[in-house]
Amino acid sequence: MIDLLIFFIGVSLLLYVLMGGSDFGAGILELLPAGPLRDRQKHVINRAMGPVWEANHMWMILIVVILFMGFPMIFTTLMIALHLPMLALLVGIVVRGAAFTFRHYDAIQDATSQRVYTWLFGLSSLWTSFWLGIIAASLNRGIIDPEAREVWQAYFAPWWGAYPLAVGAFIACIYAFLASIYLVGETDDPALRRRFLRLGAVFNLLVVAMGGIVFAASLRERESLATAFLRSPANLIVLGFATALFIALWRLVAQRRTFLTRAVAAGQVALILTGWWLLYAPNAVLTARGPLSFYATAAPPATLRQLVLALLVGSAFIFPSLYFLLRVFKTADGQGLHPPHSERDAKP
């Protein structure tokens, strides 16, 4: 039962990072100067994200619900110790969702308001990914202390420091990388394709560089990611594999194999995430008072049974409809979504 739930959390997390992450990355890309390509880029991003962002966003809600129903101790511990980063995250989520939708559905698309929406969307995408990284980094530092009373120790120390900041930046780079690779296949416009390819290469390098910085920063931590990593040969293999895939990735890009390129980029990110996950599983959080493992904090069996039932029944509906959604919008041409309500958007 618990294993199944851990599996569901893992899968949701993975899908959130892969699918939601490229939505975040698209926002980050829009912050970068694009010169004359600006409007065309916006149009491609609207078209690519519009139909799917709500669904992508649901993975995160699913994780929250599984946590508070199945592992309430973990949920409440995090919500207390990481109150501030969670708040920052929420502000970002609110602004981002609103700005993206408003930009697309504002009936009067004048330049000023469009610029404001785009700017808000980009900034909040960067902001939210950054805080997601900070939260992820804070889980395993061993600083969260449920019994701390002193304000700094209880509410700031758990997430403050070079290491979480580095992970925040790392996540933002991963998202931007995913988005660039992903968007290459969303357009036939040669100039835009070139732009996304270039951005993909830049962020690829940044991901590697930031990965190094994360490792370095973690050396100064009490519970160090780097030393944990080096102790575990399986993880080194995973990491080596992820790095090796870069070569495959750029060969595929050169051959314009859209689908395979995406799959390889997603595979790389999945490997990084799996490596991180394997490092700590089955512990969800390392606190100053010891680890909080999924096994030790699980809700009573009756609850877990209901949760698993809901997830299984839900999956039986969700996965086919999700597949249908992706098939309707993401196959073949990657072009030509011109619903009758938005001829206006189709103009460059």
Place this chain on the structure above:
Amino acid sequence: MDDLLAARATMGFSLGFHIVFAAVGMTMPFLMSAAHYRYLTRRDPVYLELTRMWMKGVAILFAVGAVSGTVLSFELGLLWPGFMRHAGAIIGMPFSWEGTAFFLEAIAIGLFLYGWKRMPPWWHWFAGLMVGVSGFASGIFVVAANAWMNSPTGFDWVDGAALNVDPVAAMFNRAWLHQSLHMQLAALQAVGFAVGGIHAWLLLRGRAPDLNRKALKIAMLLGAIASLLQPFAGHFAGERVAALQPAKLAAIEGHFTTSTWAPLTLGGIPDAEAREMKGGWKIPGLLSLLAHRDPRAEVIGLDRFPRDEWPPLVVTHVAFQIMVAIGSLLALLGACHLWLRRRAAFPRWYLWTLVGAAPLGLIAMEAGWVVTEVGRQPWIIYGILKTKDAVTPVPGMVYHFWLFLILYLGLAAATAWLLHRQIRAAHSKFGG
């Protein structure tokens, strides 16, 4: 403002904000599907235009509903960890089903909004309908979770911990039926009247008369039927509250002393110090009759509860009066609509009345939630756990409160501005 008050206020306005969009998200897709159905069967392009117009409203409001709902699912832990520690495992079940329903809803809305030319027409129509169906289902689930806080079952409370948890029994607690019935009707009614009012106003301005008339008829049919059923659902809720939460009923009615032939008070302000109702119009025996179907029945008063377990009296009572007054008025208007429905043109006085009534359903809905939530105080889980013992230990909640208040006010203003532009653009296209 102390931390507890700040947390309560934050929870109150975030929910009060979300519920508006949730109600829209549960109702508008049905209106939209009705118009879409008409278009597909009659091929009248006005219905297509209407479907698209409503669809854009749904898209905007849905997004705001989704982000504000996300905030809520975090806030349960950010504000009330002491509650979630116990309650998570017990009432997570409706939330997990709700999550499933949302997921389907999010997928369906993607298909509907962007699928116009990519799916066979009737599949596309079905996707739009599914947005409404899954939204409606999630509304029922989440209200069942709330009902458990009012009528906690499905566990044994031993030394401050929940044992023998039975999530199924918790979900189907004794308050879920009346609350979700009443809430779902409220959503249909409130949004039906709000949309009807907007189109009535556009008709009065002489804009696109054919389109707005059709729109008004669809929205008001739903609103009128719901508003005629609602007083019965409300009465049912009242009976259940009398049985399950006598302190809440006493606060609703400002009923201080346990008595037979208990009176119903219209208007008036309860005075907790003097322990009596000030002003108002008393109808002897009516409260007993409504609560227990017998004018001689005994109705428990606040005197049976220690002073520190009384809910805030004035807020609860006034909110209840507002809800019932509006409920009665809208029921009348609903009957009026069914009677005028087949006329070739709606009389101007009627259109003006609808414009005036547009916000009333939403106000009643907010008032009803205030009755339910404030009337449960000081308990977060009725009779089990006090709100003050559930609040987060994080200090400085006032800042959290102000941050989110400003964020939400900004979001509300932006949404209103956007909808205004929507209507303006639609009508400059039609002329008139």
